[in-house]
Amino acid sequence: MTAVIETRGLTKRYRGGQLAVDGLDLTVPAGSVYGYLGPNGSGKTTTIRMLMGLIEPTSGTATVLGEPMPQSARTVLPRVGALIEGPALYGFLSGRDNLLRYDAADPTADPATRSRRVAAALDRVGLTGAAGKKAKAYSLGMKQRLGLAAALLQPRGLLVLDEPTNGLDPQGMREIRALVRELAADGTTVFLSSHLLDEIEQLCTHVAVMAQGRLLTQGPVAELAARARGRLSVLTPDTARAARLLVSLGVAGVTVEDGSRGEGGGRVTAEPPGEGTELSDLNAALVEEGVRVRGFGVERASLEDAFVALTGEGFDVAG
Numbered sequence: 001m002t003a004v005i006e007t008r009g010l011t012k013r014y015r016g017g018q019l020a021v022d023g024l025d026l027t028v029p030a031g032s033v034y035g036y037l038g039p040n041g042s043g044k045t046t047t048i049r050m051l052m053g054l055i056e057p058t059s060g061t062a063t064v065l066g067e068p069m070p071q072s073a074r075t076v077l078p079r080v081g082a083l084i085e086g087p088a089l090y091g092f093l094s095g096r097d098n099l100l101r102y103d104a105a106d107p108t109a110d111p112a113t114r115s116r117r118v119a120a121a122l123d124r125v126g127l128t129g130a131a132g133k134k135a136k137a138y139s140l141g142m143k144q145r146l147g148l149a150a151a152l153l154q155p156r157g158l159l160v161l162d163e164p165t166n167g168l169d170p171q172g173m174r175e176i177r178a179l180v181r182e183l184a185a186d187g188t189t190v191f192l193s194s195h196l197l198d199e200i201e202q203l204c205t206h207v208a209v210m211a212q213g214r215l216l217t218q219g220p221v222a223e224l225a226a227r228a229r230g231r232l233s234v235l236t237p238d239t240a241r242a243a244r245l246l247v248s249l250g251v252a253g254v255t256v257e258d259g260s261r262g263e264g265g266g267r268v269t270a271e272p273p274g275e276g277t278e279l280s281d282l283n284a285a286l287v288e289e290g291v292r293v294r295g296f297g298v299e300r301a302s303l304e305d306a307f308v309a310l311t312g313e314g315f316d317v318a319g
């Protein structure tokens with residue numbers, strides 16, 4: 001498999017002494033939608049700025065589309081569509097005129113076909129109807145889509161999107177996510193940073209998890225989630241009794257969630273039992289004890305479970 005982005009020991013220490021990225025080894029396979037996940041301040045933007053040749057690494061190497069960065073920035077960057085820290089737009093110009101300016105700034109873009117390229121890009125992001133409006137009248141989501149249109153003026157081998165849904169309302173988020181899915185379906189490799197775990201789970205085939213400048217893990221999303229163990233879940237109105245019994249049977253991590261499940265129902269979750277204990281025996285023991293069981297099973301592990309297992313802490317999934 002060819003890597004579209006590869007870094008080895010990539011490190012950035014800012015002048016003030018802050019170690020923002022620490023010995024990063026990333027491998028982004030061709031055709032992947034690669035989620036770069038980490039809380040604010042974990043080094044995502046710094047990494048992207050190094051990949052795009054905007055800042056020099058302190059040490060380590062990076063290749064993008066097979067060429068070393070920042071040395072090959074001039075040949076690599078025209079093949080990369082990037083949306084970093086919000087698009088730079090002229091508010092007093094229409095959406096269309098903003099794109100015409102972007103296209104004109106690209107020395108490789110043929111002026112004869114400019115208006116056709118711009119029309120196609122506007123259509124791609126669903127802004128044809130609003131193309132004549134001034135950009136300052138655009139919603140944040142429309143501005144973000146216009147930024148994406150600028151990134152799509154030329155065919156690209158790679159799209160790099162830094163927190164593309166940051167600050168958007170739910171509708172705007174849905175629009176941008178739908179667009180990213182469409183682009184990915186066309187086979188474009190997408191590298192997308194986010195601090196939203198559910199966004200990565202919805203959009204990405206691969207994920208790298210960052211914390212404090214260091215890579216905790218990377219790989220296919222499905223593999224990462226599968227590595228985490230699911231939770232045993234018992235739906236019952238008799239939560240306290242169920243919990244006591246599970247604890248007495250040696251089940252670990254027993255947690256009671258009461259309330260809002262209708263008819264006074266609640267839920268008890270726990271770690272799935274280890275070898276030697278059958279799930280069916282646990283269920284039978286609950287029933288024997290007179291616990292009314294409305295649901296029983298092991299829920300599939302989510303990426304969040306995997307993240308908690310990795311870091312020992314929860315994640316800001318709501319943003």
Ligand SMILES: Nc1ncnc2c1ncn2[C@@H]1O[C@H](COP(=O)(O)OP(=O)(O)OP(=O)(O)O)[C@@H](O)[C@H]1O
Binds near residue numbers: 014015039044
């Ligand atoms: N120009 C700079 N000079 C000094 N320190 C910096 C600079 N830019 C970022 N940092 C620090 O480097 C660390 C990583 O920042 P970075 O912006 O890369 O993180 P991030 O994961 O992108 O977070 P956010 O989503 O908040 O941008 C932070 O501690 C930040 O304060």
